[in-house]
Amino acid sequence: MISPLLVLAILGADFVQQEFDGVIPYEPAPYGTPEKGKGFRLGDFNGDGASDVITKDTLLFQIDGGFPRRGQRPLPNFGGRAAGDVWGLDLYFLLADRLEVVRWSNDTWQRVLSQEMVWPRAGLITQLSSSPEENSISFATFLFDLDGQGAPEIILPGEDGVHVYRRKGPFFEPAGTLLAAVPPLTLANADNVALWPKERRVLAPPTQTRTFSFTIQERQIRLAYASPAPGGMVQHRICQYPVLTGEAGFSLGQEPALDVTSKPVPPGVNAMFLNNDDAIDLCQTQVTSMLTSTVPVPVLNVSLSTDGGETFTSIRSVTLTTTPRFADMNGDGFLDFIGERTALFDGGLRETLLRAMSRRRLEHEVRVHLQSATKGFSNTPVFAHLFSVDLDKAPLHQSPLFMRYTRGSLLDTQGDFDANGFLDAAIQDRPDRISVYRGSQTGFDDAPYATITLPAIESFCVADLNADGRDDILADAPVPGAPDRPSRTSIYLMKGGAQ
Numbered sequence: 001m002i003s004p005l006l007v008l009a010i011l012g013a014d015f016v017q018q019e020f021d022g023v024i025p026y027e028p029a030p031y032g033t034p035e036k037g038k039g040f041r042l043g044d045f046n047g048d049g050a051s052d053v054i055t056k057d058t059l060l061f062q063i064d065g066g067f068p069r070r071g072q073r074p075l076p077n078f079g080g081r082a083a084g085d086v087w088g089l090d091l092y093f094l095l096a097d098r099l100e101v102v103r104w105s106n107d108t109w110q111r112v113l114s115q116e117m118v119w120p121r122a123g124l125i126t127q128l129s130s131s132p133e134e135n136s137i138s139f140a141t142f143l144f145d146l147d148g149q150g151a152p153e154i155i156l157p158g159e160d161g162v163h164v165y166r167r168k169g170p171f172f173e174p175a176g177t178l179l180a181a182v183p184p185l186t187l188a189n190a191d192n193v194a195l196w197p198k199e200r201r202v203l204a205p206p207t208q209t210r211t212f213s214f215t216i217q218e219r220q221i222r223l224a225y226a227s228p229a230p231g232g233m234v235q236h237r238i239c240q241y242p243v244l245t246g247e248a249g250f251s252l253g254q255e256p257a258l259d260v261t262s263k264p265v266p267p268g269v270n271a272m273f274l275n276n277d278d279a280i281d282l283c284q285t286q287v288t289s290m291l292t293s294t295v296p297v298p299v300l301n302v303s304l305s306t307d308g309g310e311t312f313t314s315i316r317s318v319t320l321t322t323t324p325r326f327a328d329m330n331g332d333g334f335l336d337f338i339g340e341r342t343a344l345f346d347g348g349l350r351e352t353l354l355r356a357m358s359r360r361r362l363e364h365e366v367r368v369h370l371q372s373a374t375k376g377f378s379n380t381p382v383f384a385h386l387f388s389v390d391l392d393k394a395p396l397h398q399s400p401l402f403m404r405y406t407r408g409s410l411l412d413t414q415g416d417f418d419a420n421g422f423l424d425a426a427i428q429d430r431p432d433r434i435s436v437y438r439g440s441q442t443g444f445d446d447a448p449y450a451t452i453t454l455p456a457i458e459s460f461c462v463a464d465l466n467a468d469g470r471d472d473i474l475a476d477a478p479v480p481g482a483p484d485r486p487s488r489t490s491i492y493l494m495k496g497g498a499q
């Protein structure tokens with residue numbers, strides 16, 4: 001007879017908790033973006049083949065598949081605001097007036113380069129200059145291999161174009177300003193925006209009246225922006241230029257490799273990358289309310305086009321959240337739309353009031369609309385799943401947990417915890433629990449695949465921290481027995497289980 005324990009060992013998938021004394025800052029990345037969470041970076045910083053994690057203050061080396069305390073080291077102190085990016089073993093930090101490159105070697109931080117720089121005063125650098133007395137580290141994307149030589153160039157948007165710095169000998173030097181061929185744009189500040197797909201690292205240069213973003217891939221730069229069209233409309237445009245490399249630096253080829261324009265659309269219609277083809281994808285989000293019986297029901301209307309505005313599919317969600325969710329649920333390279341329906345307003349005024357005043361259980365339906373290569377988005381869901389969430393207090397009390405529900409923060413559909421290529425649902429379904437449901441072509445499993453229990457979870461984030469192909473979870477909760485101390489981040493690594 002096989003011991004039940006042995007069967008569990010073979011089939012059981014579960015999270016393994018790692019101890020961490022501080023806080024790993026994170027926020028879920030926007031849907032459909034390559035990076036799952038901000039505030040930390042992954043990379044192999046000691047060259048042992050195992051991916052490590054770097055946070056704003058700590059480097060966590062992976063040892064035996066986990067991140068034990070004995071592998072945690074503090075980051076260097078640069079005496080100012082620094083933005084970090086990772087290239088191989090090296091950590092690059094931009095400060096307002098200099099560049100620092102460090103590497104972990106012989107069990108300590110080695111300074112590879114420290115160089116005074118004059119950066120373009122825009123975007124990221126403006127942020128770094130804004131509080132000179134502050135001593136902190138954040139992460140940004142500014143390293144790209146523009147010439148395909150294997151070493152990174154530093155790329156920073158400025159008001160006159162995109163500035164490139166390349167290494168010559170031991171130091172970096174200015175190596176050209178790109179986008180001179182593009183119509184002049186008016187600039188202001190904007191955060192970095194990462195665009196799908198994964199291979200394309202993206203910066204959003206500063207913008208004011210028009211947004212423009214660019215991606216760099218295979219020595220081509222792709223620029224997306226909107227310009228005014230007659231009748232108060234806008235037209236979205238994508239141009240792609242080859243980047244030329246010469247002794248004097250980098251420049252853009254004169255002939256665009258791609259130049260596509262959308263139909264004129266109203267100003268609220270935004271360009272998005274919903275798939276990998278050359279047609280411009282568009283998304284319009286409108287929050288309205290629908291009056292059924294006497295209860296105003298909040299509705300999120302999302303209109304999507306994958307053909308440059310020729311045709312739109314409209315999908316209506318009954319939800320308190322105002323941001324649409326996208327994720328490639330079936331791993332085919334086409335971002336899918338995650339519709340939602342809260343049952344909070346079902347059954348009319350009396351039922352809604354009763355529910356708000358006295359019931360702690362919420363029913364929440366997740367509706368997956370797949371995107372097809374030829375037909376765009378399905379306007380009816382391919383599958384739907386009803387989840388139950390047990391709140392700490394009835395909705396009327398507006399507890400922090402309920403407020404997180406209204407912002408959509410109790411659900412994450414960006415993780416693949418069993419590495420089967422289908423995204424799974426992680427849902428905080430109790431104040432002290434996160435449950436993971438496996439996804440497939442036909443829907444989410446009825447029973448959870450794994451759960452995390454931690455008192456009074458305040459937030460969570462999904463990312464594959466140890467780079468084993470299975471997503472893991474970071475969760476913040478108060479330190480037990482120390483209510484006055486700040487909350488602490490716990491790391492949960494997904495281990496084992498049948499696929």
Ligand SMILES: [Ca+2]
Pocket residue numbers: 043044045046047048049050051052061062
């Ligand atoms: Ca390592």
Ligand SMILES: [Ca+2]
Pocket residue numbers: 327328329330331332333334335336370371
């Ligand atoms: Ca898909």
Ligand SMILES: [Ca+2]
Pocket residue numbers: 415416417418419420421422423424438439
């Ligand atoms: Ca999965």
Ligand SMILES: [Ca+2]
Pocket residue numbers: 463464465466467468469470471472493494
């Ligand atoms: Ca993992």
